[in-house]
Amino acid sequence: MPTVPPPKRHPYDQWAPDARALDLVGDKWTLLIVRDLVGGPRRFVELQRVLPGISTEQLRSRLNRMVADGLLTRQRYREVPPRVDYELTERARDLLPVIGALARWGSQWAWSPPRADEAIDIGAVFRSCPGIALPGSVSGVVEITAESRDGQLKRYVLQAAGGNVTYSERSEPDADARISGTEQAWIDALGPEQSRSDLQVSGDKRLASALLDALSPVAVADAKVA
Known part of the structure; x- marks a missing residue:
């Protein structure tokens, strides 16, 4: 069994696999972020470019949550300016x-x-x-x-x-x-x-x-x- 991610802040509170899935991917933007990382890692600013309509704070919050849920990995590089890449995990690719x-x-x-x-x-x-x-x-x-x-x-x-x-x-x-x-x-x-x-x-x-x-x-x- 895969590691179970932490509970969602506003869960559906129903013991059903579809409800559990929506706890993780039912929020606005989540599935589109998965879709837009299908070609490989992207930086924060690249995701902003391909996701018109999302605010900086919304994107930051959603990425942090998806990392915590085991859907994304975050890779930091020692560069100036700082570079951070986000990439799909196996759990996300199954979506x-x-x-x-x-x-x-x-x-x-x-x-x-x-x-x-x-x-x-x-x-x-x-x-x-x-x-x-x-x-x-x-x-x-x-x-x-x-x-x-x-x-x-x-x-x-x-x-x-x-x-x-x-x-x-x-x-x-x-x-x-x-x-x-x-x-x-x-x-x-x-x-x-x-x-x-x-x-x-x-x-x-x-x-x-x-x-x-x-x-x-x-x-x-x-x-x-x-």
Whole structure:
């Protein structure tokens, strides 16, 4: 049995495994912090950047709690200015299928074009991929490039193997497939309309389509019918 973390300040007070789980991950931001650390360690300021809307105090409090709960490790480095990295533990990584299932549910039942008050980070959509199971026949590396509205290029790498997906934020010269597009092209492709006409795809197009289909609410519906 794993070490039981300390009781939550405001627990559900019910002897049930789902209630115990929500004691640990039911707070606002917790699951998104897990999602945003899926690619590896991040510093405090990097987490602030990918979590728009969270205050400095909220983030500090939530990270401290997640370390105490055994969901994160904190690594301090002797640098000037001081550097602290946060990384997922095995306990937190076991939540990735939960995040993947939540993303699929959101795609089917809560998805829409971006609202006026929502920040857009294409990478946030792909960070749920490690929790989404793929057919074992899907294998390879896809490099994704998104051009933001100010012209900056952001690159992400998804690697599929054995039905699993890993995510990282980097370039990959040896990718089996490449998908690129503007921010609006990605919104059109990943949104409810599923319009991929403005994306540029090179290399293994079947692999690229399989990874995009995994995020599709249409794919979720088809899976339920099957």
